Amino acid sequence: xxxxxxxxxxxxxxxxxxxxxxxxxxxxxxxxxxxxxxxxxxxxxxxxxxxxxxxxxxxxxxxxxxxxxxxxxxxxxxxxxxxxxxxxxxxxxxxxxxxxxxxxxxxxxxxxxxxxxxxxxxxxxxxxxxxxxxxxxxxxxxxxxxxxxxxxxxxxxxxxxxxxxxxxxxxxxxxxxxxxxxxxxxxxxxxxxxxxxxxxxxxxxxxxxxxxxxxxxxxxxxxxxxxxxxxxxxxxxxxxxxxxxxxxxxxxxxxxxxxxxxxxxxxxxxxxxxxxxxxxxxxxxxxxxxxxxxxxxxxxxxxxxxxxxxxxxxxxxxx
Numbered sequence: 001x002x003x004x005x006x007x008x009x010x011x012x013x014x015x016x017x018x019x020x021x022x023x024x025x026x027x028x029x030x031x032x033x034x035x036x037x038x039x040x041x042x043x044x045x046x047x048x049x050x051x052x053x054x055x056x057x058x059x060x061x062x063x064x065x066x067x068x069x070x071x072x073x074x075x076x077x078x079x080x081x082x083x084x085x086x087x088x089x090x091x092x093x094x095x096x097x098x099x100x101x102x103x104x105x106x107x108x109x110x111x112x113x114x115x116x117x118x119x120x121x122x123x124x125x126x127x128x129x130x131x132x133x134x135x136x137x138x139x140x141x142x143x144x145x146x147x148x149x150x151x152x153x154x155x156x157x158x159x160x161x162x163x164x165x166x167x168x169x170x171x172x173x174x175x176x177x178x179x180x181x182x183x184x185x186x187x188x189x190x191x192x193x194x195x196x197x198x199x200x201x202x203x204x205x206x207x208x209x210x211x212x213x214x215x216x217x218x219x220x221x222x223x224x225x226x227x228x229x230x231x232x233x234x235x236x237x238x239x240x241x242x243x244x245x246x247x248x249x250x251x252x253x254x255x256x257x258x259x260x261x262x263x264x265x266x267x268x269x270x271x272x273x274x275x276x277x278x279x280x281x282x283x284x285x286x287x288x289x290x291x292x293x294x295x296x297x298x299x300x301x302x303x304x305x306x307x308x309x310x311x312x313x314x315x316x317x318x319x
Contacts, residue, residue, distance in 0.1 A: 009105035010302040012097035014141040014261030019207040024141035026302040034105035039081035064130040065106035071126030072110040093181035095265035097142030103130035104146035108306040135184040149305030151214035165214040174268040179293040187262035226256030241290030252282040
């Protein structure tokens with residue numbers, strides 16, 4: 001029987017506030033798992049998709065995991081058959097990089113299947129090509145951290161130029177996932193075509209400071225710079241109760257709160273363990289007050305990103 005490679009890729013926070021299409025952060029506790037194995041045919045076959053909250057195509061040319069697998073085989077110059085099983089670990093359209101996690105896991109799993117001939121950095125391009133199919137844009141702010149772990153910075157998409165920044169050891173992320181769906185394509189359609197110079201400068205300054213914060217493991221720098229005055233005011237209109245949720249999160253002790261990726265997930269930050277559950281409860285209650293069911297999670301950065309799973313009782317929260 002052919003060996004099976006099983007890979008877990010974590011959820012990600014795209015943009016990290018002001019770093020639109022540039023910054024991304026991998027977080028623990030949620031993610032997708034992809035299993036791959038060699039077959040005797042010369043096609044990619046997605047045999048199962050488990051735990052999905054909506055219909056996901058098994059067509060490998062329209063599924064991010066299938067596209068990523070195909071692109072990795074192309075890089076390897078191989079025409080081989082692959083069987084695939086995908087287990088979803090987060091809702092679609094959540095703003096936590098669901099499609100990117102599947103793409104990253106598939107890319108890494110196929111590389112492992114063929115003796116690790118490609119590095120994680122090499123795999124960002126094929127996974128990003130897969131992500132482009134569903135998102136409508138070529139950007140790596142979810143795929144890169146899902147593969148590399150920690151925070152990443154994409155300097156350029158074409159040619160692809162990604163830098164791994166590092167992590168912040170005492171960062172606690174309070175995630176809230178409202179039970180509404182916002183597709184990345186829709187969230188991009190409402191963005192302004194022009195930005196005032198002063199707002200551009202402000203967001204650029206904050207994004208630069210966030211990059212410095214993750215590079216130097218400095219929570220204080222991060223807490224000063226989680227401010228987005230360009231994208232947040234527009235996308236927040238798609239999230240019922242956003243302004244009130246942000247206000248109560250800050251009152252409860254958060255050092256900042258904004259949208260994760262395209263939304264509707266939002267995240268607040270603290271470095272105080274005692275404050276985190278208080279912030280979490282305040283955010284959940286306020287969404288409920290606005291008649292929005294929501295799931296919450298207290299988490300921290302995922303340092304390892306994508307990794308091979310060797311046991312069924314793998315603890316996602318420790319990586």
